[in-house]
Amino acid sequence: MSRRASELTSPPAFARRPSALDSPTSVSRRQSGASSRRPSIDPSRLVPMDKAHHIGGSDDFNVVFVGAGNIMFGSDEGPWNHSFRFEHKLGPRLKVVALIDPAVERATTVLQKKCETFVRSAYENTRVFKTLEDFVRNMSKRDMPRAIIVGSPPMFRGTIQPGRDIESQIMKHFPGVAMFIEKPAATGPASELPEAFQVAKAINESGTICSVGYMLRYLRAVQMMKQIINENNLTVMATIARYACAYEAIAKPDWWDKSKSAGPIIEQGTHFCDLSRYFGGEVDMSTVNAHSLEWDENAGHLSKMSVDETAIPPENRIPRVTAATWKYDSGAVGSFTHLVALQGHDYSCELEVYADGYQLKLVNPYVQPVLYIRKPGSDIEEMHRFPDDDPFFSEISVLIDNIEDIEEDPETAQILSSFEDACKTYELTWAIRLATERNRKIKKDAEASTTAA
Known part of the structure; x- marks a missing residue:
């Protein structure tokens, strides 16, 4: 039975939140994007995908994909393919609970192809929705995602305008849930630049884990x-x-x-x-x-x-x-x-x-x-x-390590491109x-x- 969005907006138990051991300064630093983690990564820790072991644990790791195009599922034109990297990082824990794309036929086709492979368990229960709002209206509590991956065209994000405000919608319906946003931050007119920085400010103030896809930083x-x-x-x-x-x-x-x-x-x-x-x-x-x-x-x-x-x-x-x-x-x-x-x-x-x-x-x-x-x-x-070397895998790996790392182990690398940083680019x-x-x-x-x- 589906539930209304109002029933589903409390942060999930696994979301990072201040603890009794957190000082006001440490909480403030975390929410501003600063932390004890290194702002760069020891190159020796960036291992090729085929040398990496999928992350441990037995619990499901729910993910929502926004966009069913090449950046999410790959093509002959380049090395991008986020789904492939999530599959290798999370292994059998990965559960893609929703694929959101107005092109329902394309989304259905890519899911069918995935279900014909060894990663079937990640996609066999994936549902397709035209919009994020459709998913919110029809989701159940067990569908609550731990990360939402946005690979839709940049003209639909990076602003505060309805229909072009995917980041704000995610924070509204899924507070505490991590985001990965493709680059660039937006592709609207230059007059909308202040809106992108407003989005960045909201992300910082919410304390939301957010990584932007400037993968070359992870080389x-x-x-x-x-x-x-x-x-x-x-x-x-x-x-x-x-x-x-x-x-x-x-x-x-x-x-x-x-x-x-x-x-x-x-x-x-x-x-x-x-x-x-x-x-x-x-x-x-x-x-x-x-x-x-x-x-x-x-x-x-x-x-x-x-x-x-x-x-x-x-x-x-x-x-x-x-x-x-x-x-x-x-x-x-x-x-x-x-x-x-x-x-x-x-x-x-x-x-x-x-x-x-x-x-x-x-x-x-x-x-x-x-x-x-x-x-x-x-x-x-x-x-x-x-x-x-696979910087696409490294950026996804660092994102998931940050989501899983509730105790904020300083050995976990810091996300190298925040939304605010992406806005400056x-x-x-x-x-x-x-x-x-x-x-x-x-x-x-x-x-x-x-x-x-």
Whole structure:
């Protein structure tokens, strides 16, 4: 028999809550996102998924998946597949109590496929709902989730507006239940940025465990870079990021339309803006400047596009190159260049971090990361490879460890990307896009004045 939401909103017994041993300071630190846990992870603790044992225990671990698309269930286009990682982390404890997606047929199809495999026990009782509200109206007490995983498109989250406020709805109906939210925080207009920070504030004040899917922070190579910086007490001087995508393989029309995807910096380059912030610190937004190569300029012609760009209004077509610079609050300098330029399938991506005497260069982080390290006293670069690293598994593993870790064992790694942190990355990507549009307008206005004269 189903129960009303009002009967189900008390925090479950397993939710982390203040105890008699908690001081007011420790409770405040926990709710603000701070804790005794390390803000970085020993790279040796990030083990490949096939070397990890599923987490112990005999009780069911209920999960709700929001979104039945590629990010949740995988595709041939990339390594993402959250369900796969949950299955390996939780083993037979995993019970997906609901799959929420308006595309009911697609959701039903992916569940059928799962039930034909060895993970059938996780999905055989999963019910499909079009909305979170439908699930709330029809759930029973035994369906109470321990985590809700949001992999729906970003235009439906990160605001306080009805229908685009999934985080607020989760906290309303399921207080105390952990959330995992895909990146970016949202893809609405820049005017909605304050709403994203309002959501972040509500999450912090509620004490809700929340992780955002900036998985590159969980790379062993990235954590080795952090380890070098921390152990040598280094101050970062500069970050230099480059992201060149293979546009020929991008066949989704919405990706090429700024009005739908928000553009390649916000939708795709966000990972490298986030990594830049992870090493450089907070950005002085007033210093962000950027220029773009646009579709209608001579150098912006692309010969192997897989979509018909003429179907997209000219004002919504994406730039081919974006080059941005900024200052960090520390005084360090950051730069990022995003290119829609390569053909074939493989991307070309690099991040360099400089400090006194040190160059740390991360190459190919999405597929087979390689880290080049130059140290004081040597002109030779050390090379470190990281075969079989899976940051998607590591971020899910850390999330679940935090949910299970009721006593807050300091050996448990801290979640590396909070919602508030993700909003700051989102703010930077919007600042870059707006800077390119300002400079493009200045150029066009100058050209118009010259023509008129």
